[in-house]
Amino acid sequence: EADIYQTPRYLVIGTGKKITLECSQTMGHDKMYWYQQDPGMELHLIHYSYGVNSTEKGDLSSESTVSRIRTEHFPLTLESARPSHTSQYLCASSRDTANYGYTFGSGTRLTVV
Amino acid sequence: RKEVEQDPGPFNVPEGATVAFNCTYSNSASQSFFWYRQDCRKEPKLLMSVYSSGNEDGRFTAQLNRASQYISLLIRDSKLSDSATYLCVVKDVINNNDMRFGAGTRLTVKP
Numbered sequence: 001e002a003d004i005y006q007t008p009r010y011l012v013i014g015t016g017k018k019i020t021l022e023c024s025q026t027m028g029h030d031k032m033y034w035y036q037q038d039p040g041m042e043l044h045l046i047h048y049s050y051g052v053n054s055t056e057k058g059d060l061s062s063e064s065t066v067s068r069i070r071t072e073h074f075p076l077t078l079e080s081a082r083p084s085h086t087s088q089y090l091c092a093s094s095r096d097t098a099n100y101g102y103t104f105g106s107g108t109r110l111t112v113v
Numbered sequence: 114r115k116e117v118e119q120d121p122g123p124f125n126v127p128e129g130a131t132v133a134f135n136c137t138y139s140n141s142a143s144q145s146f147f148w149y150r151q152d153c154r155k156e157p158k159l160l161m162s163v164y165s166s167g168n169e170d171g172r173f174t175a176q177l178n179r180a181s182q183y184i185s186l187l188i189r190d191s192k193l194s195d196s197a198t199y200l201c202v203v204k205d206v207i208n209n210n211d212m213r214f215g216a217g218t219r220l221t222v223k224p
Contacts, residue, residue: 031211039154042216043200050209090156096210098144101202104156 003027006091006105013081013112021076021108023091032074033102035090036060043090049074050096081112114139119201119215126222130191134218136184136201143213145204146177148186150197151217157200160186191222 004025013019025032034047035058045058049068063085064078074093078085088109092102119136126132138146146163161168163175163184174187184201201215 033211040219043157043214048211088154094210094212098204098206098210099162100210101147101149101159101162102157102212104158107156109154 004091004093004103004105006089006108008108009106010109011111013110015080015082015112017081019078019081019110021078021089021091021110023074023076023105024072025074025093025103025105026072027093027103028071029093029103030071030096031094032068033092033094034058034064034066034074034076035092036062037088037090037107039088047076081110083112086110086112115216116140116213117201117203117215119199120218122217123219123221126191126220128191128193128222128224130222131187131189132191132220133188134186134199134201134220136186136215138182138184138201138203138213140203140205140207140213141182142207143182143203143205146175146184147202147204147212148173148175148184149200149202149214151200152197157214160199188220191220193222193224196220196222 030051035043044060046062047066091105148160149157150160151157167176172189176185198217
C-alpha cells in the first residue's frame with residue numbers, strides 16, 4: 001500500500017498551459033524530492049525540500065517551481081508547459097537518517113502536445 | 114566524474130544464470146548503500162540495503178568494499194521476473210543524507 005501519492009498518473013496537455021503535479025505522503029517525512037526521468041534514462045533531481053518552507057533547486061535546471069507549505073504536501077508547478085517538458089516526474093520522500101532509503105510515488109507521466 | 118558509476122549494461126542472460134553488477138562511488142565519506150530496482154515505466158523500489166559485512170536476501174547478495182569504494186549485487190538462478198533496471202545508490206552525511214543514484218544497469222533475463 002502506497003504511503004506517497006502522486007496525481008495525476010497520466011496527463012496530456014497543450015502547450016502554454018499551467019499545470020500542477022501533486023505529491024503527498026502520509027509518513028511524516030521531512031525530506032521530499034522531485035525527479036525527472038525520460039524513458040530508459042537516469043533520474044535527474046530537479047527540486048528538493050528539507051521541511052516546511054524549505055525548497056531548493058536540484059542538479060538539473062528546470063523551469064518548474066515547488067512549494068512546501070505543509071509537511072505532507074510538495075506540489076510541482078509548470079507555469080507554461082512546453083513539449084520539452086514531456087517526461088516522467090517522480091516524487092520521493094525520506095526520513096533524515098543515514099540508513100533510511102527513499103520511498104517513491106508512482107509518478108506522473110506528462111505529455112505536452 | 115559521476116559520484117556513482119555503474120556497469121553500463123545491458124545484461125542479457127538466460128534463465129538460471131548468475132549475474133553480477135558492479136558499482137563504484139567517489140565520495141569516501143559515503144555511509145549508506147542501497148540497491149533499487151526499477152521496472153519499465155515504474156518507480157524505483159528498494160531492493161536491499163548493503164551492509165559492511167555483506168548481506169543476502171534469497172537469491173540476491175550484496176557486497177561492500179569500503180577500501181575500494183565498490184559495491185556489488187549478485188543475482189543467482191535468474192528468473193524472467195528479475196528483468197529490470199538496477200540502481201546503485203549511496204548516501205552520506207556530507208550531502209545531508211541525500212541519495213546519489215547511479216544511472217542504472219539494465220538486466221534482461223530470457224527463457
